[in-house]
Amino acid sequence: MPELPEVETVRRQLHAALQGQTIQAVDLYLTGREVPAGPLFVAGVVGKTVESIDRRAKLLIWRFKGGSGFIGHLKMTGKFLLVPLDYTPAKHDRLKFITKSSAVIWNDVRKFGYVKAFANTTELESLLTSYGPEPLISSAEQLAACLLTPKTRLLKAALLDQTVIAGIGNIYADEACFLSGLRPTRRLSTLTAAQRLTIANKIKNVLSASLALNGTTSNNYLDVNGERGGFVNFLQVYGRAGEPCRTCSTPIKKITLAGRGTHYCPQCQK
């Protein structure tokens, strides 16, 4: 579910809560694809001290002192929740990481998310090889250059491809297209250099603006404190099918593109 702003919000909160903390115990509620080699995973985590919680694309990276750690992908409904030690397990809880003063729950309704251990930096790097540049770190010029080829590709499909630019998902792809005045159905070859630079800047702008409000909760994303993201009130097109465009009042249109619900203003976006 979560895209870059939501994952980064969770990263910041987890990092603040866990840096320097030792994982004293782990409760494993369910073993399956989402927790590969469950007992082995638990054994690799217990007793480790958190050095940092980092992020690459939509992946959270738990780094332990000594170089090992694990990555976590929230996919559509994954959550890390910070809870008190006397917390009662809830439906869809998969893991509980227990520290001296609190605990972190890994909960995932749809089981698409996963955690996966790595033993050292080399193993971690091998898990991160196929991602494009980070949009909040890279310059607009760098991002614009990622949208040149393949020429026949749909703009929306390119934006969703994590190997092109990392971290953009369905919400921010649609929002960035609207803010750029570009239809998501445009082929890359039809974009001018100025338009590529515009959308690159809008990608950075919309991700930053959303991050400042702890992301977007349209359905069930929650941060580690169970709080909703505040950016939902500022969405221009996502989830607004049939509602008037905030700029020109034309009803927002919804189509399927790249297999995803895609929202745009037929008047403002060309």
Place this chain on the structure above:
DNA sequence: ATATGCACCTGTGTGC
């Protein structure tokens, strides 16, 4: 080499 469709799961909202 791209697009499409489906698969992975569960929950929720809608319309009959």
Place this chain on the structure above:
DNA sequence: TGCACACAGGTGCATA
């Protein structure tokens, strides 16, 4: 109230 169906923030695969 029940039921059937569409749809959901992500990816990865098989097929066209």
